[in-house]
Amino acid sequence: MTNFNAKLLDVAQKDGRYAYEAYAFLFQSLGHTQRLLGREVPATGEVAEARHHVTGPELLMGVRSLALQEFGLMARVVFRMWGVNKTEDFGSMVFNLVEAQLMTKTDEDTLKDFRDVFDFDTDFVQNYQITLDEV
Numbered sequence: 001m002t003n004f005n006a007k008l009l010d011v012a013q014k015d016g017r018y019a020y021e022a023y024a025f026l027f028q029s030l031g032h033t034q035r036l037l038g039r040e041v042p043a044t045g046e047v048a049e050a051r052h053h054v055t056g057p058e059l060l061m062g063v064r065s066l067a068l069q070e071f072g073l074m075a076r077v078v079f080r081m082w083g084v085n086k087t088e089d090f091g092s093m094v095f096n097l098v099e100a101q102l103m104t105k106t107d108e109d110t111l112k113d114f115r116d117v118f119d120f121d122t123d124f125v126q127n128y129q130i131t132l133d134e135v
Contacts (some may be wrong), residue, residue: 011100014052022082026063026093030054030103033062053106062085064123074077076124083085087117 005024012020034040039052054062067075084090091114097103 004130005098007100007102011052011096014100015092015096017083018096019082022079022084023093023097025066026090026097029066030059033059036062036065053104056091056094056109057117057119060090060114060117063090064118067124068128072130073125073128079120079124085121088115090114090122095104 008023008027009020012018012023031040033054034052037054037058039054041052042051066077071078079085088111091111094103094105094114095111098105
C-alpha cells in the first residue's frame with residue numbers, strides 16, 4: 001500500500017465501518033481509474049480539474065480492475081475484512097472523503113451513483129478467471 005496518511009486515519013476512525021486500508025485502496029483506485037481513462041493528474045503538482053474527474057460508476061470499474069489485479073481471487077475476502085460488502089460502501093467512503101475535503105465531487109455526483117453497479121460475489125468469485133500469458 002501507500003504511505004501512511006493521518007487524515008485518512010481520521011476519516012476511518014470517524015466512520016468505523018471501513019478500515020483505513022479500504023480508504024487507501026480507494027485513492028489508489030482513483031489514480032488507476034484516471035490512468036485507464038487518460039484523465040490522470042500530472043505529477044507536476046497541478047491541481048485536479050474537471051477534466052480529471054471520474055464518475056461513481058467509472059471509479060467502481062477502476063476499483064474492480066485494480067482489486068482483481070492486486071488481490072485476484074482474494075479480492076472479495078479482502079474487501080469483507082475491510083468492511084466493504086457492496087459498491088455503495090465505496091460511495092459512502094467517497095462522500096466521507098469529500099466531507100473531510102480529501103476528495104471533491106461535482107453537483108451531479110450522488111451516493112446513488114454507487115448503488116448496485118456490480119455484485120461482489122459475481123465479479124470477484126463466480127466470474128473470476130485465471131488467465132495464463134502465452135509463453
